[in-house]
Amino acid sequence: MKSKLFSSIKIRGITTQNRIVLSPLCMYSARKGLPNDWHFSHLSTYARAGVGIIFTEATAVQEKGRITPYCCGLWNDKQAVEFEKIAKFIKDMGSIPAIQLAHAGRKASAKQPWKGGTPLDFKSEEKDEKPWKPFGPTALALGEGWQVPKAMSLEDINYLIKCYVKSARRAVAAGFEIIEIHAAHGYLLHSFLSPISNKRNDDYGGSYEGRIKLLKNIIVAIRKEIPDRLPLFCRISAIDGQKNGWTIQDSIKLANILNKLGVDVVDCSSGGIVGRPRFAIDDKGDILKNITDRGLGFQVPLASEIKKSVNIKTMAVGVIIDAKQAEKIIEQKQADLIAMGRELMYNPFWPLHAAQELEVDPNFDMWPDQYRWAVNRRSKIVKFKEIS
Ligand SMILES: Cc1cc2nc3c(=O)[nH]c(=O)nc-3n(C[C@H](O)[C@H](O)[C@H](O)COP(=O)(O)O)c2cc1C
Numbered sequence: 001m002k003s004k005l006f007s008s009i010k011i012r013g014i015t016t017q018n019r020i021v022l023s024p025l026c027m028y029s030a031r032k033g034l035p036n037d038w039h040f041s042h043l044s045t046y047a048r049a050g051v052g053i054i055f056t057e058a059t060a061v062q063e064k065g066r067i068t069p070y071c072c073g074l075w076n077d078k079q080a081v082e083f084e085k086i087a088k089f090i091k092d093m094g095s096i097p098a099i100q101l102a103h104a105g106r107k108a109s110a111k112q113p114w115k116g117g118t119p120l121d122f123k124s125e126e127k128d129e130k131p132w133k134p135f136g137p138t139a140l141a142l143g144e145g146w147q148v149p150k151a152m153s154l155e156d157i158n159y160l161i162k163c164y165v166k167s168a169r170r171a172v173a174a175g176f177e178i179i180e181i182h183a184a185h186g187y188l189l190h191s192f193l194s195p196i197s198n199k200r201n202d203d204y205g206g207s208y209e210g211r212i213k214l215l216k217n218i219i220v221a222i223r224k225e226i227p228d229r230l231p232l233f234c235r236i237s238a239i240d241g242q243k244n245g246w247t248i249q250d251s252i253k254l255a256n257i258l259n260k261l262g263v264d265v266v267d268c269s270s271g272g273i274v275g276r277p278r279f280a281i282d283d284k285g286d287i288l289k290n291i292t293d294r295g296l297g298f299q300v301p302l303a304s305e306i307k308k309s310v311n312i313k314t315m316a317v318g319v320i321i322d323a324k325q326a327e328k329i330i331e332q333k334q335a336d337l338i339a340m341g342r343e344l345m346y347n348p349f350w351p352l353h354a355a356q357e358l359e360v361d362p363n364f365d366m367w368p369d370q371y372r373w374a375v376n377r378r379s380k381i382v383k384f385k386e387i388s
Pocket of ligand 1 (some may be wrong): 026235
């Protein structure tokens with residue numbers, strides 16, 4: 001059978017083996033921003049599983065831009081050396097190594113999710129868990145219990161752009177072939193975009209043009225820094241899902257602008273501007289109705305709407321768990337790429353199993369050499385074995 005999900009896609013100078021993407025997944029397991037054996041083992045699994053594009057977790061461009069003290073970073077060369085090993089393995093296995101560059105903004109200085117995900121405690125005795133002062137567009141806390149961020153000065157903003165550029169340079173040198181700018185989920189760049197969190201009245205706020213200016217400047221600076229053959233992705237929260245928040249119309253307008261600045265793919269997530277992602281009915285349109293229940297493919301309409309309205313590739317994400325579901329999204333041109341998070345954690349070999357289900361890999365050719373011959377033999381045994 002011919003499958004769209006298992007067809008390759010060429011974006012600038014990069015060609016993937018299929019449309020399946022490991023969505024960025026924070027592991028909250030690094031020390032001093034350095035990826036370690038856990039990160040290697042976690043990401044290399046997906047390379048063995050034949051995932052087309054493998055994203056690192058949100059990787060901070062500044063130490064203060066980490067969500068937790070245990071998040072990865074790329075603000076120094078030592079971190080780049082560790083990332084290089086991961087990128088090389090992914091590439092050697094035929095997948096595309098990709099990195100998400102991020103700054104947590106006013107959501108920084110938090111505990112790991114399994115410790116509640118709440119702000120770090122000023123009373124904590126743990127050496128590594130001292131809170132720090134987060135940055136934001138405006139001195140407005142995320143919610144009760146969260147620190148009031150420092151409203152960024154123009155000097156802070158210019159320094160931040162330089163940090164993005166330097167991290168991008170290190171990422172390319174380390175072998176990453178796609179860079180994604182994280183402008184979603186209420187983190188720093190999203191908090192500049194959204195009228196809920198950006199109350200500035202200088203060049204970086206005040207109007208739609210002002211609110212998008214920081215993201216635009218970062219995109220322009222990074223596009224200039226990285227080779228032409230490398231794709232640039234941007235993850236956005238396509239809707240805030242809050243009253244008076246960022247809307248799908250804002251996203252369509254932004255996607256048009258990003259397209260002209262050299263962004264190749266808009267990665268369409270949603271929510272997060274106030275606290276944990278939560279979705280309300282957006283009064284602007286029907287397509288957003290099923291966003292509220294967070295069911296199967298709940299954000300696919302966002303990717304589809306942007307793709308329909310703008311000449312840009314989109315990536316769909318959010319409860320995509322089934323091979324036929326993923327196939328249909330690509331076939332119906334709702335998105336160009338399928339990002340998956342929790343389903344790939346649950347079943348890391350999902351792509352290889354999906355290929356069986358869609359009957360595109362009868363002889364296990366997609367499996368690594370080391371496994372293929374044995375798995376092929378197993379399939380014959382399993383087929384004929386009587387199970388009583
Ligand atoms: C453990 C975990 C860590 C995550 N870390 C990130 C991250 O670093 N950057 C990001 O943009 N999204 C992050 N997300 C969101 C996922 O990339 C994805 O958009 C979300 O889980 C929805 O997709 P899913 O239903 O396939 O899991 C994270 C999600 C989970 C569950």
